Amino acid sequence: MKNILALLLLLLVAGTSIAQNTQQTIRGTILDTDSKLPLQGVTIQIEQNNNRLSTITDAQGNFRFEALTIGRYTLSASSIGYDKLVLPNLVLTAGKELVLSLSLQEAATALKEVFVTNDKNKGQAFNDMSLVSSRSVSPEQTNRYAGGFNDPSKILSNFAGVANTQDGSNDIIVRGNSPKYLQWRLEGVQITNPNHFADQSAVGGSISTLNNNLLATSDFYTGAFSAEFGDALSGVYDVKLRAGNNEKFESIASIGIIGTDLTFEGPFKKGYKGSFLVNYRYSTVSLLDNLGLFNDIDGVLNFQDAAFKVVLPTNKLGTFSIYGLGGISNFRFNDVTPALWQTPGNRFIRNKTGEDFKKKSHLLNVGINHTLTLNRNSHLFTALTYSSEGIDDAVYESFLFKVYDDNGNYVKDSIRNNQLNFDGGIKKSTYRAEMTYNHKFNARHKIQLGTKYGLQQYDFNQSMLKDSSSIRTTLVDFTDNLSTIRNFINWRFRINEAFSTVAGIHNMNVLLNKKSTIEPRFAMNYKPNRSSTWSLGYGNHSAMESIHHYFTRIENQSGQTTEPNKDLDLLKANHFVLGYERKLSKNLLIKMEAYYQQLYNLPVANSDTNLFSTINEGLDFQYVDLINKGKGSNYGIELTLERFFNRNYYYLINASVYNSTYKALDGIKRNTRFNGNYLVNALFGKEFPKLGKKQNKTFAINSRLFFGGGKKHIPLLRNATGNLAVDPANNKFFDYSRAYKNGLDDLYHMTISFSYKIDIRRTTHEIFLNIDNITNNRARLTEFYDPSESGSVGYMRQSSAFPNLLYRIYF
Structure with missing residues (x-):
C-alpha cells in the first residue's frame, strides 16, 4: 500500500510541473x-455555461468543434424529419479527444421537427425496440457512482430492483432471480461470464475483466425484454466497447490497488477512418508479490486480462x-473456511483440521461483426464469435x-494431510453465428428479423470423497455437444409521437432433446404530454438450465447408473410490467414500475420430500433426478427519484419492495434464497470544477448509502431452547424444515469516493479513492458448523471496509 501510494503521488507531482x-x-x-x-446537414449545437457553438454535418455525417476549453458540455443534434437528440454532461478533458458515434431516429410525423427529445445520458436505453424495464449505463456513471469503481458489474446494484450478495462477489441479482439467469452480451452478442475467479455454476466472480477505459454507453434490461433476447429469465446486460480514435494516437495508463493497465488507440493510417483500441491489465498485488514484497501474504489473487476492438469501414x-x-x-487459499471463501463440495463442516482451496480459470471471447447498408431504409447485421471458458477447482x-x-x-x-477431496473442471467452447435484418417501411413502421445459431462443446468432470470415507465418487463426467437455434421477429409501430408499440415473437430450439418454444412479446409507451410517460410490457421467456443437470448421473437401487435429465425442458416465465415516469423538471425525474413474474416449468427434485429447485442453486451443485413441475413468482414495485447531473451535483434515490418464492413437489411455498424483500439506495455526488489558478483542477465527492434485506438461508439444527443440535457423525447439520424462512441480518453499508483531476497540456491526471463499507458493518449472511468457533457456529459475513486507490493518466 505504501509503495503504491508513493508512486501515485510522485506521478501526480511530476505531472503538475508541465x-x-x-x-x-x-x-x-x-x-x-x-x-x-x-446524415448530412444535421445541426449540431454544444453548450457550456450558456455559451453556444453550432455547426452542421458534412456529406459523410461528420462534425467537429476545435479549441474548446475543458469541462462539461451539452450536445444536441436536430434535423427536420428526425427526433431531436440531446446528450448532457459530456466530459471533455485535456488528455483525450471526445469522439462520438451517434444516430438519429426518423420522426413518426415526417417533415416536422417534433418536441420529443432523447436524453440518452439520462437513463433511456439506446435500443429503440426496448420500451420498458431498460436503461442505459454510461462510462461516466460507472466512474462517478460510488461503489461502481471501474467495474461495470457492480454499478448495476445502484439501480432499483438490482442487488448483489454483499460477500465481495459481483453477481447480479435482478428482482429476486438467481444471478445465473442473467445474460451477458458484448457488442450485441452473447458471451461467457466475464469475471475472474468465476465459479463453475457461472453465477458470478470477484473482479470483472471489463474496465471503464474500454466502455461505451451500454444497455441493461430487467424484465419483459424484446423478442431479440432469448435464453434469459432475469435480465440482459449488453456491454458495448467504444471505438478507438481514428485521427490521432492516444493512451491511458493507470495503477491501482486492484490492477495496473495500459490502453492504446489510434488510426491505421492518415485519411482512413478505421481505428484500433487495445487494453492490457495485470493484478497490482500479484505484480508486487512477484517482486517479493508480499511474500508473507496467503491467497494472493493473481489475474490478468486484455481486450481490443478494431473498426474497419469500407466504401462499398x-x-x-x-x-x-x-x-x-488463479489463487490458492490455505486454511480456508466458508467465512473467507465458499468452497465447492461443502465438506468443511466435517471433523477436519484444515482445508486448502486452489482455483484457476480462463475466459476468451473473440468475434467479428459486420454492418452492411442495403438501401436508405434497411441494413444487415452479421456476427461470428468464438468463446472459451475453463474453470478448475481443487479442495485439499x-x-x-x-x-x-x-x-x-x-x-x-x-x-491425513493434503488429501484431494473435491476435484472439478469445466471447459466450454462456444461457436455462434447470427444475422439480423432491419427494415424501415416508413417513419412509423420498422421490422427486425433475426436468426442465431450456437454450438457449445463441453468437457465437464467433478468428483469428491464420499461422506467421511476416502472413496472417490464421480458426480458428473461427460464430453458432449449442445446446439441451439433461436429466431425472432420484432415490429415497431409508432402510431404518432405520443404512442409507440413493439410486438414480437422469439423462438428457442434446443437440438439436444428437441425442446422448443414460441414466446410472444409486447410493449407500449404512451406520452400524454411532454413530461409524462406510461409504459406497459409483457413477455414470455425461457432459459436453459445449467449444463451439468442434463448430464447428471444417478445410481438407482439396483446399482445401475442412468442420466434421467437428458429430456429436461426449458424454464419458462411470463413477465408483466407497468410503469409510469414523470419529469418534474428538466433534470429531475420520478419513476415507478410494478412487475409480476410468473415462473413455471421449473426443474425441481423428482421427490415430494426434497425441496431442491435449480433456481436456488449456488456454488454447491445438486445432482438429482429433476422434473419440470416447479412453480414460482417474483413480484414487486420500484420507485426512483433521480436528479441528473447538472450544476455540478446529482442524486439518485430508489426503493424496491419485492417477494420471490417457489414451490417444489411438496407443494410448500418457500422464499428463494435471493429474496431480500427490500432494497434502498441513496446516492449523492458533488463536483467542484475550475479550481486552482489555471482553473484546470476538479475535485469530486460521491457517496452511496444502501439498505437491504439479507438473503434467505438454511439454518443449522437447533433444539427447542435454541441450542445447537447438529450431528456430525451422521452428517446432520441443517434444519431443512425451516429452509429459506428467514435471513440472519438486514444489510447496510456506506461507500464514499473521492476524485481529483488535473488537466495539463495534452494530458489529464486523475486520482480516485473509493472506500467500500466505510462503517465496516459485518452483517451475517449465512451460517455453518465450525467447532473452532464460539458456540460451534461460524458465519459468512458482509465484506469488510476496503479502500481502493487508483491513479490514471490520459496522454
Whole structure:
C-alpha cells in the first residue's frame, strides 16, 4: 500500500510541473438509426455555461468543434424529419479527444421537427425496440457512482430492483432471480461470464475483466425484454466497447490497488477512418508479490486480462468490427473456511483440521461483426464469435480419522494431510453465428428479423470423497455437444409521437432433446404530454438450465447408473410490467414500475420430500433426478427519484419492495434464497470544477448509502431452547424444515469516493479513492458448523471496509 501510494503521488507531482494548455476537440459522426447511412446537414449545437457553438454535418455525417476549453458540455443534434437528440454532461478533458458515434431516429410525423427529445445520458436505453424495464449505463456513471469503481458489474446494484450478495462477489441479482439467469452480451452478442475467479455454476466472480477505459454507453434490461433476447429469465446486460480514435494516437495508463493497465488507440493510417483500441491489465498485488514484497501474504489473487476492438469501414462492403476479451486468474487459499471463501463440495463442516482451496480459470471471447447498408431504409447485421471458458477447482483437506486393528478394535486417532477431496473442471467452447435484418417501411413502421445459431462443446468432470470415507465418487463426467437455434421477429409501430408499440415473437430450439418454444412479446409507451410517460410490457421467456443437470448421473437401487435429465425442458416465465415516469423538471425525474413474474416449468427434485429447485442453486451443485413441475413468482414495485447531473451535483434515490418464492413437489411455498424483500439506495455526488489558478483542477465527492434485506438461508439444527443440535457423525447439520424462512441480518453499508483531476497540456491526471463499507458493518449472511468457533457456529459475513486507490493518466 505504501509503495503504491508513493508512486501515485510522485506521478501526480511530476505531472503538475508541465506547462498549461487545456484546449481540446469534440467531434463525431451522425448516422440514420435504421439504414446506418450518414446524415448530412444535421445541426449540431454544444453548450457550456450558456455559451453556444453550432455547426452542421458534412456529406459523410461528420462534425467537429476545435479549441474548446475543458469541462462539461451539452450536445444536441436536430434535423427536420428526425427526433431531436440531446446528450448532457459530456466530459471533455485535456488528455483525450471526445469522439462520438451517434444516430438519429426518423420522426413518426415526417417533415416536422417534433418536441420529443432523447436524453440518452439520462437513463433511456439506446435500443429503440426496448420500451420498458431498460436503461442505459454510461462510462461516466460507472466512474462517478460510488461503489461502481471501474467495474461495470457492480454499478448495476445502484439501480432499483438490482442487488448483489454483499460477500465481495459481483453477481447480479435482478428482482429476486438467481444471478445465473442473467445474460451477458458484448457488442450485441452473447458471451461467457466475464469475471475472474468465476465459479463453475457461472453465477458470478470477484473482479470483472471489463474496465471503464474500454466502455461505451451500454444497455441493461430487467424484465419483459424484446423478442431479440432469448435464453434469459432475469435480465440482459449488453456491454458495448467504444471505438478507438481514428485521427490521432492516444493512451491511458493507470495503477491501482486492484490492477495496473495500459490502453492504446489510434488510426491505421492518415485519411482512413478505421481505428484500433487495445487494453492490457495485470493484478497490482500479484505484480508486487512477484517482486517479493508480499511474500508473507496467503491467497494472493493473481489475474490478468486484455481486450481490443478494431473498426474497419469500407466504401462499398460496409463496416467490419473485430473485437476480443480474455483473462486468466488463479489463487490458492490455505486454511480456508466458508467465512473467507465458499468452497465447492461443502465438506468443511466435517471433523477436519484444515482445508486448502486452489482455483484457476480462463475466459476468451473473440468475434467479428459486420454492418452492411442495403438501401436508405434497411441494413444487415452479421456476427461470428468464438468463446472459451475453463474453470478448475481443487479442495485439499487434512482431517482426523480413527485407526482400527484387524479385529476392528480402535487403536488411535491419526491425521491425513493434503488429501484431494473435491476435484472439478469445466471447459466450454462456444461457436455462434447470427444475422439480423432491419427494415424501415416508413417513419412509423420498422421490422427486425433475426436468426442465431450456437454450438457449445463441453468437457465437464467433478468428483469428491464420499461422506467421511476416502472413496472417490464421480458426480458428473461427460464430453458432449449442445446446439441451439433461436429466431425472432420484432415490429415497431409508432402510431404518432405520443404512442409507440413493439410486438414480437422469439423462438428457442434446443437440438439436444428437441425442446422448443414460441414466446410472444409486447410493449407500449404512451406520452400524454411532454413530461409524462406510461409504459406497459409483457413477455414470455425461457432459459436453459445449467449444463451439468442434463448430464447428471444417478445410481438407482439396483446399482445401475442412468442420466434421467437428458429430456429436461426449458424454464419458462411470463413477465408483466407497468410503469409510469414523470419529469418534474428538466433534470429531475420520478419513476415507478410494478412487475409480476410468473415462473413455471421449473426443474425441481423428482421427490415430494426434497425441496431442491435449480433456481436456488449456488456454488454447491445438486445432482438429482429433476422434473419440470416447479412453480414460482417474483413480484414487486420500484420507485426512483433521480436528479441528473447538472450544476455540478446529482442524486439518485430508489426503493424496491419485492417477494420471490417457489414451490417444489411438496407443494410448500418457500422464499428463494435471493429474496431480500427490500432494497434502498441513496446516492449523492458533488463536483467542484475550475479550481486552482489555471482553473484546470476538479475535485469530486460521491457517496452511496444502501439498505437491504439479507438473503434467505438454511439454518443449522437447533433444539427447542435454541441450542445447537447438529450431528456430525451422521452428517446432520441443517434444519431443512425451516429452509429459506428467514435471513440472519438486514444489510447496510456506506461507500464514499473521492476524485481529483488535473488537466495539463495534452494530458489529464486523475486520482480516485473509493472506500467500500466505510462503517465496516459485518452483517451475517449465512451460517455453518465450525467447532473452532464460539458456540460451534461460524458465519459468512458482509465484506469488510476496503479502500481502493487508483491513479490514471490520459496522454
